Amino acid sequence: MDEVDYRFLCELATQLRVDSVRAAAAAGSGHPTSSMSAAELMAVLLARHLRVDLTDPRDPANDHLVFSKGHASPLLYAMLKASGVIDDEELLTFRGRGSRLQGHPVPSVPLVGVATGSLGFGLPVAVGLALTGRRLDRLPYQVWALCGDGETAEGSMWEAFEFAGQEGLANLTAIIDVNRLGQRGPTRLGWDLAGYARRLGAFGWHTIEIDGHDPGQIDYALSDARATRRRPTAILARTCKGFGVSAVEDREGKHGKPLDDAEQAIAELGGPRRLTVRVTPPTGPGTAYGFAISPGSPPAYEIGERVATRAAFGRALAELANERGEIVALDGEVADSTGLDTFAEAHPERFFECHIAEQQMVAAAVGMQARGWKPYAVSFAAFLTRAYDFVRMAAVSRADLCLVGSHGGVSIGADGPSQMGLEDLAAFRSIHGSTVLYPCDANQTARLVEQAADLEGIRYLRTTRGETPVVYAPDERFPVGGCKILRTGDDATVVAAGITVHEALAAAGPLEEEGISITVVDAYSVKPLGAAELLSAARSTGRVVTVEDHRPEGGLGDAVLAALADAPVPLVKLAVTGMPGSAAPAEQLADAGIDRHAIRRAVRALVRGGS
Incomplete structure (x- = not known):
């Protein structure tokens, strides 16, 4: 690098710093000091190393830049201004109503593939992008992740570091802005770059320790990072928070606030600049790899056959992936229990073992879908709750992915409550734009797996451990947002889903012998719910019982209550209210009060007033 380039990069960094201060000042909020510390890091990356065609943001050969420290968004927006993507007027709409320059980055902004801001989320997604580049797209793009030193306290970061090191993701570079200060005080390691290097080196990373304000070292x-082979690189950059402005440089208590005197700070930095940068487009191939497809026949099961969903x-x-090359699957080291091992055997190149790291699994899926793949991420329903924040962030990212949780409810049997998904329906119902599906038999499961591939947003499919009888013919269709009436009656409507559908059907015969006829509704689409059909059934019978292998809060019963709010009828919710222990599946359903006998008692009480 010659002296002219060096001076230009210093000036560009100062411009990014000034524009970060200006944007936060205009908004009256933001994180300018966190942006100022990384200005040189991003100036050099933007001007000399990032390979992106700004005229074609969807070019598969483009590098990817992930702001894992998403609160440094003023710096990102300043970079977009310097590269001509936005103008100064838009820069100053930062955090304003209707502005695409939100407080933390979202995909509506150029160069932003996924939303960030929840610390510890961005790097795991970057790992997913790098994994996609190497094993799916098979393109030479580089993935750059700007990380904060404070977020390295998050366990998800170490899931990412371990996974990337194990996979040898040489196309991934983590640029860690070691500015020593977190939100309320010093970070765990402060400026101990060697301490970071020891930890990352143990995970198989190539590490480089630099002065983060020296463009030459950066x-x-x-x-060196782009040239490194067989392992990812972490650039450990010592920086100062608020660098360049004496009132805030390396001072506690300045995080997440605009500068008190922005005009003085800008003057201290030498005033605004109007430098522009021509970002270098990629030079490599721009066509992603595609897997071969072949005609297939969807699985079909005979009515009465017993098959676990x-x-x-x-x-x-596995059958769907034969016909659709974009289908991929990720496992949390439970494929032999969730059924995903069938996919792994059929499509090993599209199967990804993420081990017992559910946050990294979901984040990798988010990265894959950002490149156009259709991931199914699979674990026990109970264990997916560990990654709930990542699911929430996936929704903020407008991500399209399928999550599958097996072993839902007490019906799993003797394993006990630590393995039972009892909160999952409520959790996934509350995700913005989500779809929640809960099939009761094998043919229904197969049809819903197919449909889930083409839905938008977060899709959650709940499956059951034990074998259940097939009640639907192979050619039956199950529209999302619908339900199925399996039996009609006059006295009460029983709404069930999954395992409890079979309990409701088993209760219907004995009730008939008592002179009570019931309508049995299979609410396989928990969200969106088949509200019109439910409303019609409820009005027809005048009484409703909901039964679910789930906690009473936020699950099927609450969904039905919401659907019937404008036409209230007497309703009883049967759900798992106690803390289960170990027992056989039938015993679990009985102890929880959600088996066929409990349904009979609840219906009888509604119809006969407790007789």
Whole structure:
């Protein structure tokens, strides 16, 4: 790097710093000091190392830049202004109503593939992008992740570091802005770059320790990172928070606030600049790899056959992937229990073992879908709750992905409550724009797996551990947002889903012998719910019982209550209210008060007033 380039990069960094201050000042909020510390890092990356065609943001050969420290969004927007993507007028709409320059980055902004801001989320997604580049797209793009030193306290970061090191993701570079200060005080390691290097080295990363305000050192480190083979690189950059402005430089208590005197700070930095940068477009191939497809026949099961929906899921996904090359699957080291091992055997190149790291699994899926793949991420329903924040952030990212949770409810049997998904329906119902599906038999499962591939947003499919009888013919269709009436009666409507559908059907015969006829509704689409059909059935019978292998809060019963709010009828919710122990599946359903006998008692009480 010659002296002219060096001076230009210093000036560009100062411009990014000034524009970060200006944007936060205009908004009256934001994180300018966190942006100021990384200005040189991003100036050098933007001007000399990032390979992106700004005229074609969807070019598959483009590098990816992930702001894992999403609160440094003023810096990102300043970079967009310097590269001509936005103008100064838009820069100053930062955090304003209707502005696409939100407080933390979202995909409506150029160069932003996924939303960030929840610390510890961005790097795992970057790992997913790098994994996609190497094993799916098979393109030479580089993935750059700007990380904060404070967020390295998050366990998800170490899931990412371990996974990337194990996979040898040489196309991934983590640029860690070690500015020493967090939100309320010093970070755990402060400026101990060697301490970071020891930890990351143990995870198989190539590490480079630099002065994060020296463009020459940064340029060398970024070049070295791109040239490194067989392992990812972490650039450990010592910086000062609020660098360049004496009132805030390396001072506690300045995080997340605009500068008190922005005009003085800008003057201290030498005033605004109007430098522009021509970002270098990629030079490599721009066509992503595609997997071969072949005609297939969807799985079909005979009525009365006993099949676990978890097993039906695995077979259905494997068959679907024969016809659709974009289908991929990620496992949390439970594929032999969830049915996903069938997919793994059929499509090993599209199967990704994420081990017991559910946050990294979901984040990798988010990265894959950002590149146009259709991921199914699979674990026990109970264990997916560990990644709930990542699911929430996936929704903020407008991500399209399928999550599958097996072993839902007490019906799993003797394993006990630690393995039972009892909160999952409520959790996934509350995700913005989500779809929640809960099939009761193998043919229904197969059809819903197919439909889930083409839905938008977060899709959650709940499967059951034990074998259940097939009640639907193979050619039956199950529209999302609908339900199925399996039996009609005059005295009460029983709304069930999954395992409790079979309990409701088993209760209907004995009730008939008592002179009570019931309508049995299979609410396989928990969200969106088949509200019109439910409303019609409820009005016809005048009484409703909901029964679910789930907690009473936020699950099927609450969904039905909401659907019937404008036409209230007497309603009883049967759900799992106690803390289960170990027992056989039938015993679990009985102890929880959600089996066929409990349904009979609840219906009888409604119809006969407790007789």
